[in-house]
Amino acid sequence: DAGVIQSPRHEVTEMGQEVTLRCKPISGHNSLFWYRQTMMRGLELLIYFNNNVPIDDSGMPEDRFSAKMPNASFSTLKIQPSEPRDSAVYFCASSLWGGGSNEQFFGPGTRLTVL
């Protein structure tokens, strides 16, 4: 099993540009989570999906952020327009929803730098 796959691993862009982060969850998992990690705020949940449906997007910081999950094997997190304060490591995680165990498997993350 390849685990959760994220791309790109590193992204450097300029303020105002659109950024799209991609995630492929583990096959068979039905829940997907997007997190953001910064030194100041730690690891924050942005949004999560269950069976491709967004359940809670209250962690999405602004309307500049949007996430989609068109099918069970792919999700995107888009920032438009990007700002320097969006610089962070963005993690995608997936799990098999059910019971209390809900172990989450994290991808390697995308390190985003907005200049």
Place this chain on the structure above:
Amino acid sequence: DAKTTQPNSMESNEEEPVHLPCNHSTISGTDYIHWYRQLPSQGPEYVIHGLTSNVNNRMASLAIAEDRKSSTLILHRATLRDAAVYYCIRANSGNTPLVFGKGTRLSVIA
């Protein structure tokens, strides 16, 4: 709000046991206790979880207090590769997402 309290940092000597404490005094009856760790430059990874009884797996042991208001993650023999940030998380059995706090940064000294 992570709703758990952990020391900011701890230090251990290599090949010695490590006891990482976590306080969750407001835990509800349906909350599981999860431990994740994050190695440098990696995403968090699952370590262990439990509800009431002590749990063991190949990575660690989890000791849960009888009143469930605290728990301890036990690494039986710390290695340099165990140096990481360890997160103690409460997660409701209703499948709510994990909320990460600041965690405990464990340093292992050779």
